[in-house]
Amino acid sequence: MKPRFQRPRPAAPAAPVSRVVTSLTNPLIKDIRALEMRKVRQEAGLFIAEGLKLVADAIEAGWPIRILVHRSGEEKPMLTRAIRATRQAGGEVLEVTGEILEKLSRRDNPQTVIGVFEQRLEKIDSVKIARDQIWIGLDRVRDPGNLGTIIRTADAVGAEGIVLIGDTTDPFGIEAVRATMGSIFNVRLATATPQAFLAWRKGFEGLVVGTHLSGRHDYREVAYAGRPCLLLMGNEQQGLPDDLAAACSHLVKIPMRGQADSLNLAVATGVMLFEIARGQLKLG
Ligand SMILES: C[S@@+](CC[C@H](N)C(=O)[O-])C[C@H]1O[C@@H](n2cnc3c(N)ncnc32)[C@H](O)[C@@H]1O
Missing domain, CATH: 3.40.1280.10 (SPOUT methyltransferase, trefoil knot domain)
Structure with a gap:
């Protein structure tokens, strides 16, 4: 399967608006799940990090973020800033259900935010x-x-x-x-x-x-x-x-x-x- 990850687009409007995704069969969700395989991570040059503070700090430190995934209904100033920074960097923002977050992280009690970042090696x-x-x-x-x-x-x-x-x-x-x-x-x-x-x-x-x-x-x-x-x-x-x-x-x-x-x-x-x-x- 060829991942469909998009290259970052030029700066998007800075409004903190997210794409709502509710289906596990959404192609982008499938691609993020595929990052659990080393081969896919290597080919895409991407990896997943979990947790709002950690993801927000990484964006602030200049790590290129491709996708920010967050749980529906989350409203925190730090999240709003992270969403805005992701969009400014040309990344995608997805608002998802708790079930999707569980599947992405393979955990019962997942973090409410996941970031897909470019690897640096x-x-x-x-x-x-x-x-x-x-x-x-x-x-x-x-x-x-x-x-x-x-x-x-x-x-x-x-x-x-x-x-x-x-x-x-x-x-x-x-x-x-x-x-x-x-x-x-x-x-x-x-x-x-x-x-x-x-x-x-x-x-x-x-x-x-x-x-x-x-x-x-x-x-x-x-x-x-x-x-x-x-x-x-x-x-x-x-x-x-x-x-x-x-x-x-x-x-x-x-x-x-x-x-x-x-x-x-x-x-x-x-x-x-x-x-x-x-x-x-x-x-x-
Ligand atoms: C679990 S140890 C490897 C044991 C292995 N059976 C051996 O004979 O070296 C893994 C590494 O930790 C370091 N290490 C562990 N205990 C050490 C000790 N007491 N002194 C120096 N290096 C140690 C060494 O770099 C070692 O190669």
């Missing part, structure tokens, strides 16, 4: 890490909840972006986006094959700190201040492969006391990020 070649910036490299991250949580944590420490290395879960899948709690709009995302990452790394003079269960250094021993830093995290099942581990300037471990073999990927990333940000004096 860079190639690693465009990544230049400045002094005191933090980026994260994620090797083949599989779990959307982990990825969303890492994006949210990266946002919380003021990290600049994340490089998704190899075959990873889709950051624009609904589960990952939900777990970001809106941080998907605040953290840059780039992709790289392992080969492209290794080639990029040769030209990067900052720190590449890899985490490994057999890392030689305690993660608190590294001097993070004043240096651009890329934190490299391994796959949930297999950890960092040898070629990525060999590309690190430091290979560190987070000491553990109990019987657990390892930390969850998102938890380990959180521990590392707060230490790096503290070292760079970004956090008080």
Whole structure:
């Protein structure tokens, strides 16, 4: 099925008027539902975000919105502003029933507003890490909840972006986006094959700190201040492969006391990020 998503039209009249849709068989509703499939998301270059505040903040931050869907009868100043901004950006506004919102979000108790936004995904070649910036490299991250949580944590420490290395879960899948709690709009995302990452790394003079269960250094021993830093995290099942581990300037471990073999990927990333940000004096 070919999605019928329209390219944004030139600025429409700014009056907050919505198209009323009551049928699940409406073609646009079908297209939005199809965005649950990764292939369709990739082809259309779009993704879904849920929640009025989150959608309104994203529009305000300049994210291109294609469609704003809201529940009939909702009357909030923030929604009115979001509708107006969507129309000014040439996007479509749909007023729908609660049943349609349930189907779009696959939830019993859906949010009252859904936004369909254009994806932003860079190639690693465009990544230049400045002094005191933090980026994260994620090797083949599989779990959307982990990825969303890492994006949210990266946002919380003021990290600049994340490089998704190899075959990873889709950051624009609904589960990952939900777990970001809106941080998907605040953290840059780039992709790289392992080969492209290794080639990029040769030209990067900052720190590449890899985490490994057999890392030689305690993660608190590294001097993070004043240096651009890329934190490299391994796959949930297999950890960092040898070629990525060999590309690190430091290979560190987070000491553990109990019987657990390892930390969850998102938890380990959180521990590392707060230490790096503290070292760079970004956090008080
Ligand atoms: C669930 S762990 C992977 C465990 C995997 N079985 C292994 O042998 O590496 C996922 C990632 O989290 C990080 N990690 C988890 N616990 C860690 C620890 N105690 N020290 C350093 N890194 C850790 C590493 O990047 C690891 O590749």
